[in-house]
Amino acid sequence: MTATSPVQNLATLIRCPSVTPAEGGALTALAAMLEPLGFTVERMVMSEPGTPDVENLYARIGTDGPHLMFAGHTDVVPVGDEAAWTHGPFSAEIAGGEMYGRGAVDMKGGIACFVAAVARHIEKHGPPNGSISFLITGDEEGPSINGTSKLLEWAAARGERWDACLVGEPTNPDQLGDMIKIGRRGSVSGAVTVHGVQGHAAYPHLADNPVRSVIALADALMDPPFDAGTADFQPSNLEVTTIDVGNRAVNVIPARATASFNIRFNDTWTAETVMAEIVRRLEVAAADDRLRPGRAPVRYEIKWAERPSHVFLTRDDRLIASLSSAIEAAIGRVPQLSTTGGTSDARFIKDYCPVVEFGLVGQTMHMVDERVSVADLETLTMIYETFLARWFGNAGT
Secondary structure, X not given: OOOOOHHHHHHHHHOOOOEOOOOOOHHHHHHHHHHHHOOEEEEEEEOOOOOOOEEEEEEEEOOOOOEEEEEEEOOEOOOOOXXXXXXXXXXXOEEOOEXXXXXXXXXXXXXXXXXXXXXXXXXXXXXXXXXXXXXXXOOOOOOOOXXXXXXXXXXXXXXXXXXXXXXXXXXXXXXXXOEEEOEEOEEEEEEEEEEOEOEEXXXXXXXXXXXXXXXXXXXHHHOOOOOOOOOOOOOOEXXXXXXXXXXOOOOEEOOEEEEEEEEEEOOOOOHHHHHHHHHHHHHHHHOOOOOOOOOOOOEEEEEEOOOOEOOEEOOOHHHHHHHHHHHHHHHOOOOEEEOOOOOOOHHHHOOOOOEEEOOOEOOOOOOOOOEEEHHHHHHHHHHHHHHHXXXXXXXXX
């Protein structure tokens, strides 16, 4: 196998069943690609009580700056109903010009292409005029506790410093070259539990129905809108994702009801200010007795998820311009600079260096029959190779 072939690289990685948190041979395969190119490869297991151990990989070639990091993950989500797949989820079969397999686009494909791009760059020009590192986790699709955040801490503690990072997540909605992610909205999750009084549905005056209260609180969380958006971000949006009472009896008023929610917020807010606004809305709604006339204010408690994600925006002109111009030179398309979508491990990396995201088309990620165009693998490799030349060529500007 030659690391210059993105198709061969990806086939090797897909055939490793690395469902979170299993390494599945994927990091071993990646190390075998990188070491012949001159990379020093280190692997470490990160641990946290109450969470599965996760194996991660850090590889570097070069000792001087400028230093470019490529970040990603070899772990994949479960395959679901394996019988529903047209081709085996770990077979890497090619049919109709597409390679099938779990992780084809999210995101073993991006890793395979960047490895091929680096291999071609070294083959043509020798080692980079600076340093390239791979920071690869096995925990992005899982709790994201024993992966990128700890790997960054480990590397920084021993003196690693980076000038920029490219994350190979599948950022393109329709076709290659559509979109570069230059930031992400923040994310906060929580659950509001309303305490009522259980009773017979025919005698509501003897009970206090928490469903009435939780509906009022949920309504207050979703309306009015938090903002109208900013120049760089979509409007913030809160969704109530579950309302649970754990009640199977239609003639019993339950004792409690819980509403879970998630908000994706823009740079109008911080995690702290958006949490304060949520509490303010709940306090106002708790005192509103429209659904509970004559009752005391709603008794509720809120539990926040442990780790909010903070909003960020990358403004590194050299990084963005090098990638944008590489895309335009390779395929003649000017990519949109976007902050849409969910969260990624870029939320950890932005604390260490400027970071952008660009990878494959994400239409089939996490689906049965996840697959990638073989032609897109070659095109993305060409884009990455051009980006490497331009980013290192612009290092002194």
